[in-house]
Amino acid sequence: MKIIALESSAITASVAIAEDEKLLGQSFQNSGLTHSATLMPMAADLLKNTGLTLDEIDVVAVAAGPGSFTGVRIGVAAAKGLAWPGDKPCAPCSTLESMAWQCAHMGGEICAAMDARRNQVYCARFLADNGELKRLTEDRAIGLDELGAEIRASGKPQILVGDGAALVQKSLEGEGMSCVLMPPHLLYQTAWGVVRCALRLAREGELVSAAAMAPSYHRLSQAERERLERKSVTGS
Numbered sequence: 511m512k513i514i515a516l517e518s519s520a521i522t523a524s525v526a527i528a529e530d531e532k533l534l535g536q537s538f539q540n541s542g543l544t545h546s547a548t549l550m551p552m553a554a555d556l557l558k559n560t561g562l563t564l565d566e567i568d569v570v571a572v573a574a575g576p577g578s579f580t581g582v583r584i585g586v587a588a589a590k591g592l593a594w595p596g597d598k599p600c601a602p603c604s605t606l607e608s609m610a611w612q613c614a615h616m617g618g619e620i621c622a623a624m625d626a627r628r629n630q631v632y633c634a635r636f637l638a639d640n641g642e643l644k645r646l647t648e649d650r651a652i653g654l655d656e657l658g659a660e661i662r663a664s665g666k667p668q669i670l671v672g673d674g675a676a677l678v679q680k681s682l683e684g685e686g687m688s689c690v691l692m693p694p695h696l697l698y699q700t701a702w703g704v705v706r707c708a709l710r711l712a713r714e715g716e717l718v719s720a721a722a723m724a725p726s727y728h729r730l731s732q733a734e735r736e737r738l739e740r741k742s743v744t745g746s
Contacts, residue, residue, distance in 0.1 A: 519573040
């Protein structure tokens with residue numbers, strides 16, 4: 511099974527191509543350019559450099575959220591564009607699960623976190639065992655205090671991954687709890703993690719059509735929150 515995976519849920523952009531568990535190529539960019547300008551050219555270049563055509567790809571995968579509203583929308587739209595002409599099945603992957611796959615080899619409890627602002631993180635927790643992941647929580651936006659209480663109740667050291675990991679580390683260590691921050695090359699989301707998540711979805715029969723694939727934001731955008739706040743004040 512050949513998979514092309516896109517990751518644009520935060521500041522970095524990444525594209526990977528794999529055949530089952532074998533990574534054939536990956537492109538990663540953290541240049542500050544917009545994902546709308548970088549993601550599709552990266553995909554086209556990677557297909558060319560791996561000697562593949564889009565017709566040879568079996569599954570199109572994307573980090574479908576949570577994450578940056580703009581980044582997630584760009585990634586999902588790009589994945590739809592790649593999948594639609596050949597009616598290829600799609601894997602709408604959890605950004606948080608995809609990050610957790612990057613450290614599944616370590617074993618133990620993994621806390622994948624992205625900065626959601628307002629003293630919150632997008633977070634999901636997993637148990638890694640023998641290179642596989644078991645979900646301990648769903649993806650959600652959660653306050654740092656609430657997350658700390660949850661982890662304290664588990665009583666287990668945490669492996670922290672994601673752009674919100676440093677926030678969680680500071681919160682946990684302030685409460686005297688044990689945690690390990692992943693090194694820089696494994697800390698942030700990459701398309702290889704999306705591939706690993708897509709493989710699970712494919713094996714469990716959870717692929718969808720391009721038309722059915724949609725972002726999973728897990729929280730209203732700032733503009734939507736502000737509109738609702740204004741509405742509650744004015745009553746209209």
